[in-house]
Amino acid sequence: MNFLKLSVSVAAISLSVQAFAATQGTPGPTSTGTVTINATITAEVNITNLNDFTFDATTLRTALNTGAASSKTDAVCVWSNNVDGGYFITATGNGASNAFTLNDGTRTLPYTVNWTGTSGSATALTAGTKSAKFTSNATAPDCGGATTATLGIGIANAAIATMEATTTYTGVLTLLVSPT
Amino acid sequence: MEFVKSALAILALSASQVAVAATQGTPGPTSTGTVTINATITPEVQINNLNDLTFTATELRTALNTGADAVKKDVVCGFSNNPDRSYFVTATGDGSGGAFRLTDGTRSIAYSVEYLDGFGNGGALTAGTKSVAHRGSDFNCGGSGNAVLTINLANSVIGSMEATTTYTGVLTLLVTPT
DSSP: HHHHHEEEEEHHHHHHHHHSBBBOOOOSSSSOBBOOOOOOOOOOOOEEEEOOOEHHHHHHHHHHHHHEEEEEEEEEEEESSSTTTTEEEEOOOSGGGOOSSSSSSSSEEEEEEEEEEEEOOOOEHHHHHHHEEOOOOSSSSTGOEEEEEEEEEEEEEHHHTTTOOOOOEEEEEEEEEEOO | OHHHHHHHHHHHHHHHHHHHHHBBOSSSEEEEEEEEEEOOOOOOEEEEOOOOOOOOHHHHHHHHHTTOOEEEEEEEEEEEOHHHHHTEEEEEEGGGGGGOOOSSSSEEEOOEEEEEEEEEEEEEEEETBBOOOEEEEEHHHHGGEEEEEEEEHHHHHHHHHOOOOOOOOEEEEEEEEO
């Protein structure tokens, strides 16, 4: 019984607190009331402006012949409404166990992925592992048409040397952005 | 003008196809986008691990005295990224018309060339003529070789050599994927 009384009291206090937030007008020549408006939003993120990558034959031939790796970058838009603009990236390939590999149906070719936030240097990503925190200075989900991060894809020279001609290696890279 | 319109239409179509391939995220508690990565390479070949070959006076004297030919072999590395690892060799000497000949500036002697890969493909090469198909292996052969280049000086040729001079020649090996 005592528990019931306590519960009713708590409920009454809660109602009174809410009632105090809005102030009521009183009868008179004018009457003024106020309401308090509250708004909150959960942590939200967005990734857009993504483009496919193509390592063409000429690019890879040059890399093979010069002993260099081949890399390409794409400027993308990441937005986060965290106070510090922070976000995390989890990249997964469509190779075995989400590995970063391209495939021509028979053979596989490994590639590397790196990410650069609005500031800082490129950081290598590990397949299926949430990254360290990056930050974005975007103030709108579409970055106002600008970009705030750079996605980099690399193919090592040793991997290029294993590629076979007259075939195309393809892979899909999925980028999951999370606010925490 | 119609051509320009058609070209622009094709470009627009291509652009829209590219745009469709990558998927964009949408705002939310998490956001996911995807990109497709494509990679292709042209047929590429390489020959390396080549070494100069020297027939010493002792070796040639021995060959001459025993009636044998003098033979030198070098293990080289042939690479091709063709699916079947195939490649072809065209050898040319620096003799007249690409002939396999050594010269001391005045006199010249003939030599013969053989190329045999690790799968048993090959044999004698004809100057300036593309070989049968050979098979290679990994790029740089893991630091070793996968084919044998053989230079042969016939005993009769050795018998025609003059002393106190040096015969020299350059053999060029052109490797092609087709």
